[in-house]
Amino acid sequence: MNRGVEVIDLFCGGGGASHGFLRAGLNIVLAVDSWEVALDIHRLNHPNVKCELIELGGSIPIFARYLRSKLNPLMHFHLHGSPPCQNISTASMGDPKDGMILVNWFLDLVAYMKPDSWSLENVLPTAKHFDSSTPFVQVNAADYGVPQKRKRIFAGEGWVLTPTHTSTGWVSVLDALPHLKKELNITSKSPIRIVSRRKKKGEEPQSYDPSDSAHTITQVNHIIERLDSNIEKVRSLSLGECATLQGWPEMLIDNTISKKHLQTVIGNMVCPPITYQMGLSIKDLI
Numbered sequence: 001m002n003r004g005v006e007v008i009d010l011f012c013g014g015g016g017a018s019h020g021f022l023r024a025g026l027n028i029v030l031a032v033d034s035w036e037v038a039l040d041i042h043r044l045n046h047p048n049v050k051c052e053l054i055e056l057g058g059s060i061p062i063f064a065r066y067l068r069s070k071l072n073p074l075m076h077f078h079l080h081g082s083p084p085c086q087n088i089s090t091a092s093m094g095d096p097k098d099g100m101i102l103v104n105w106f107l108d109l110v111a112y113m114k115p116d117s118w119s120l121e122n123v124l125p126t127a128k129h130f131d132s133s134t135p136f137v138q139v140n141a142a143d144y145g146v147p148q149k150r151k152r153i154f155a156g157e158g159w160v161l162t163p164t165h166t167s168t169g170w171v172s173v174l175d176a177l178p179h180l181k182k183e184l185n186i187t188s189k190s191p192i193r194i195v196s197r198r199k200k201k202g203e204e205p206q207s208y209d210p211s212d213s214a215h216t217i218t219q220v221n222h223i224i225e226r227l228d229s230n231i232e233k234v235r236s237l238s239l240g241e242c243a244t245l246q247g248w249p250e251m252l253i254d255n256t257i258s259k260k261h262l263q264t265v266i267g268n269m270v271c272p273p274i275t276y277q278m279g280l281s282i283k284d285l286i
Helices: 018-024 036-045 060-068 096-113 124-131 179-184 239-245 259-267 272-285
Strands: 005-010 027-033 052-055 076-081 118-123 136-140 150-158 192-197 207-208 223-227 229-234
Touching: 005 018, 005 272, 018 076, 018 272, 027 036, 036 052, 036 223, 036 259, 036 272, 060 096, 076 096, 076 272, 096 118, 096 124, 124 136, 124 150, 179 223, 239 259
Parallel strands: 005 027, 005 076, 027 052, 076 118
Antiparallel strands: 118 150, 136 150, 192 207, 192 223, 223 229
8 A cells, every 4th residue: 555645845835735645635734924914815715724833944953853743654745846936037126036046945955854755846047947856847737737837947856747638639728717708798799808917108018818817916906898899997817717727616715804915825725636637646656
C-alpha cells in the first residue's frame, strides 16, 4: 500500500494550491503565509487545515526543524511554495533580484530538507534566474480545464503534470459563467468583450471574447463592455466570477474583507486544478 502524503504549503495565500492537493486526497499538515488576510480566506475555505502567520525568509535550519516537527516520518513529505512574484513579473517595474530572494530561499530550504517531492509555482521570467540543476515545466492553466490562459512555471521533482485539455477543448468564459449569456443578452448583433488591461490613452485595450478562455486574472478588474454602435461599460467581473475563472468556483469569499484585498488574494491564487493533477501524480508515483 502506498504511503499517505503530507503537504506543507508555504506562501499559501488564500489556499488555491492547498485546495487542489486536498481534492487529490493529500493531507495539508501546515499552511504558512505572512499576510493575515490571505490566511483568513484560507481558514474560511479549509477550516481543518492548520494555518500559521510566519514571516518567511529567515533561518533555514531553525525553520526546517519546526516544519519537521509537524510531519509524520512514515508519510511521504511534499513541500510546496508560491513565493511572491511582483518584482519578477514582466508587468513589474521592480528589481528581479529582489523578487528572487524568497524564491532562492525556498530552493535553499528544499536543498536543506530534501523532501520526498517538492513544487514551486511562479511567473515565467523566474525560470531565467534558475541554475541548470533546477527542473521546471511551463504550464498553461487552460490545458488543465481552467477557463483562463494563465501561464506559470512549476519547478520541482516527484510529480508529472499531464494536461487534461487540449487547445481545441479549452473551457471558455461562457462555459464557466453561462449566466452571462442570458444576463447580458449576448447575440451577434449585441456582442461583448472583456477588457483585461487598459493601455495608454488612445490605444485599444487588451481584451478577450467570452467565447474564448480568459486572459490572466490579476488584481486588476476585468471590465465587461458591450460593443454596439458605441462601446458601453456594463460592469466588472465579480469576485466569485474571478474565482471561477481561476478554477475554484466553490471558493467561499468573506465580504467583510475589503474588495481590494480579496482581488489581490484571488489574483495571486494557484489554480487548484493544476495542483489537483499534481497531487494525483504524486500518489501514483510513490
